[in-house]
Amino acid sequence: MAASGTRDRIVEAADHLFYEQGFEHTSFADVAKVVGISRGNFYYHFETKDQILDAVIKKRLQEKQVMLETWAEEGETPDQRIAGYIRLLLMNREQICSNGCPLGSLFTELCKMNHPGEGGARGLFDVFRVWLKRQFEEMGRAADADDLALHLLAWSQGVATLANAYPDEAFLEKEVARMLAWLDDVKPSAEG
Amino acid sequence: MAASGTRDRIVEAADHLFYEQGFEHTSFADVAKVVGISRGNFYYHFETKDQILDAVIKKRLQEKQVMLETWAEEGETPDQRIAGYIRLLLMNREQICSNGCPLGSLFTELCKMNHPGEGGARGLFDVFRVWLKRQFEEMGRAADADDLALHLLAWSQGVATLANAYPDEAFLEKEVARMLAWLDDVKPSAEG
DNA sequence: GCATAAATAGGACGACCGTCCTAGACACAG
DNA sequence: CTGTGTCTAGGACGGTCGTCCTATTTATGC
Numbered sequence: 172m173a174a175s176g177t178r179d180r181i182v183e184a185a186d187h188l189f190y191e192q193g194f195e196h197t198s199f200a201d202v203a204k205v206v207g208i209s210r211g212n213f214y215y216h217f218e219t220k221d222q223i224l225d226a227v228i229k230k231r232l233q234e235k236q237v238m239l240e241t242w243a244e245e246g247e248t249p250d251q252r253i254a255g256y257i258r259l260l261l262m263n264r265e266q267i268c269s270n271g272c273p274l275g276s277l278f279t280e281l282c283k284m285n286h287p288g289e290g291g292a293r294g295l296f297d298v299f300r301v302w303l304k305r306q307f308e309e310m311g312r313a314a315d316a317d318d319l320a321l322h323l324l325a326w327s328q329g330v331a332t333l334a335n336a337y338p339d340e341a342f343l344e345k346e347v348a349r350m351l352a353w354l355d356d357v358k359p360s361a362e363g
Numbered sequence: 364m365a366a367s368g369t370r371d372r373i374v375e376a377a378d379h380l381f382y383e384q385g386f387e388h389t390s391f392a393d394v395a396k397v398v399g400i401s402r403g404n405f406y407y408h409f410e411t412k413d414q415i416l417d418a419v420i421k422k423r424l425q426e427k428q429v430m431l432e433t434w435a436e437e438g439e440t441p442d443q444r445i446a447g448y449i450r451l452l453l454m455n456r457e458q459i460c461s462n463g464c465p466l467g468s469l470f471t472e473l474c475k476m477n478h479p480g481e482g483g484a485r486g487l488f489d490v491f492r493v494w495l496k497r498q499f500e501e502m503g504r505a506a507d508a509d510d511l512a513l514h515l516l517a518w519s520q521g522v523a524t525l526a527n528a529y530p531d532e533a534f535l536e537k538e539v540a541r542m543l544a545w546l547d548d549v550k551p552s553a554e555g
Numbered sequence: 556g557c558a559t560a561a562a563t564a565g566g567a568c569g570a571c572c573g574t575c576c577t578a579g580a581c582a583c584a585g
Numbered sequence: 586c587t588g589t590g591t592c593t594a595g596g597a598c599g600g601t602c603g604t605c606c607t608a609t610t611t612a613t614g615c
Contacts, residue, residue, distance in 0.1 A: 177592080193475035195387055198572065209594045211575080216592095220573065275524050276471050279463055282527060283385035283472075296528050321525060321534055322541065329521025332467050333513060335474060336488050342513055349514065369562080390602060401564045403605080408562095412603065 178216045180206050182226045189227055190266075190273050193280050194288075221288065228291040231273070232298060239302045249309040250358050253323070256303065257350045260327060260334075260343055268338040272331035274299075299324055311359040319357060326350060370408045372398050374418045381419055382458075382465050385472050386480075413480065420483040423465070424490060431494045441501040442550050445515070448495065449542045452519060452526075452535055460530040464523035466491075491516055503551040511549060518542060 184205040188197040199220070203210045217223050242252050260267060270276070278292040303320035312319060330346045376397040380389040391412070395402045409415050434444050452459060462468070470484040495512035504511060522538045 191475070192477075193387075193472065195385075196476055199574095200572085210573095211595060212593050213573095214575070218574090271471055271474065276475065278528055279468050279471055279524065280385065280475075282463065283383070283468065284388055285384075293528050296525070318537060321529070322538065325521035325525040325538065326518060327521065328524050329517035329519065332471065332520050332524070333488070333517040336470055336485050337513070345510060346514065346517065391604095392602085402603095403565060403607095404563050405603095406605070410604090 177206070177208065177212075181208075181213065181216060181223065182230055185223050186227045186230060189224070189277065191270055194224060194277065194286075195280065195284065221286075224286075224288045225291065228277075228288060228295065231295060232291075235295065235298050239298065243302070243305075249306040250354060253303065253306050253310075253354055254351055256299070257323075257327065257347055257354065260330060260347055264334075264340055264343055267331045267343070268334050268340070271335035272328055275328045275332065296324065307357075310357075312357065323350070369398070369400065369404075373400075373405065373408060373415065374422055377415050378419045378422060381416070381469065383462055386416060386469065386478075387472065387476065413478075416478075416480045417483065420469075420480060420487065423487060424483075427487065427490050431490065435494070435497075441498040442546060445495065445498050445502070445546055446543055448491070449515075449519065449539055449546065452522060452539055456526075456532055456535055459523045459535070460526050460532070463527035464520055467520045467524065488516065499549075502549075504549065515542070 181202060184202050185197070188201055188205065192201070199210050199213055202223075203213070213223075217226070242255055245252075247255075266273075274292070274295045278289065278296065280286075281289040281292050300317070300320050303323055304316045307313075307316035307319045326346075327350070330343065334343045373394060376394050377389070380393055380397065384393070391402050391405055394415075395405070405415075409418070434447055437444075439447075458465075466484070466487045470481065470488065472478075473481040473484050492509070492512050495515055496508045499505075499508035499511045518538075519542070522535065526535045
């Protein structure tokens with residue numbers, strides 16, 4: 172399994188570099204330097220650059236899904252779980268301030284390239300969208316659960332982008348507080 | 364001034380292509396094809412690709428500034444002007460659904476490239492930020508005008524990105540309605 | 556009409572990229 | 586030790602890119 176170890180290291184290095192430098196702006200040489208292997212060796216593990224992107228997206232999909240399902244099983248109330256999602260913005264503040272939203276920036280780039288991986292990047296949004304929708308449903312807002320989920324998704328996406336443009340932690344904290352207040356407003360007063 | 368005519372056509376074509384395909388993904392050959400001139404002719408008007416980017420950013424800065432100042436002089440109330448900004452999302456719905464936010468997507472790309480033009484792209488945000496701040500001040504919210512401006516900027520930014528990921532006009536319209544309701548909430552009841 | 560400058564065309568260049576190929580290193584079964 | 590399959594290194598190839606160079610065309614002043 173030493174080979175698969177190298178494969179995983181390639182995917183992990185590519186994951187970080189795609190986030191920090193973008194997909195197109197990251198070359199095989201960049202990844203090779205980080206992993207510490209030769210450029211030509213990629214083609215034993217991947218046939219094209221797009222396959223690395225696919226593997227990176229697949230990895231992100233799985234990681235996020237596992238993270239959200241773990242939250243959902245930890246027995247908290249739906250609004251506490253949504254609050255956990257909102258606080259992700261604070262937990263990842265350094266990365267967000269310097270590189271923006273991992274979901275949004277990748278999607279935006281692939282979209283402009285007309286790259287087939289665009290669908291996979293949209294799938295990353297979907298993971299959060301359906302998870303948030305489920306939480307709002309369980310919170311008692313079944314009627315507009317998807318609407319609320321999209322709203323929160325867009326909101327956090329915009330906050331991440333602006334925090335990147337103005338690397339100001341105070342702004343991030345203010346917006347997180349605003350989101351939590353909004354969540355409290357949205358929560359039915361007599362929760363079931 | 365025939366030369367400057369060509370120059371302007373280059374800048375305008377580059378402006379569109381940078382928005383639709385991204386800066387890095389747009390080559391000289393792409394722009395040349397649109398403008399209808401030869402590839403080598405660029406270097407009579409620009410010395411580097413970065414200079415074209417600078418010209419594009421400068422043009423966008425000027426256009427936005429003129430647009431906003433025109434609004435500010437049209438004698439409406441501040442909240443009507445802010446509502447006009449919000450409704451930009453609807454006016455440009457086709458472009459936003461297919462290419463996202465012109466400000467955010469350019470900034471995100473330049474940021475990942477560590478490109479010196481990043482500052483100019485941030486300047487585009489600044490134009491809207493200070494204009495919105497002024498409107499909120501005139502609306503009677505001087506204390507938190509900048510806070511409100513950043514909030515609305517982030518919100519609209521996120522909505523544009525999500526509308527790009529889910530090209531759904533209904534979502535755009537719902538969020539615009541939500542923003543207008545928020546604006547009404549923010550407006551002091553006894554406006555001066 | 557001629558000299559001068561502005562403007563354009565088109566190819567050459569070096570660099571980088573993704574991709575591919577081949578030879579060698581390594582692990583392990585017999 | 587030997588043979589076999591896995592894994593790696595490093596260079597070659599073709600394409601594209603930004604950049605540059607040099608002719609040629611077009612416009613302008615005298």
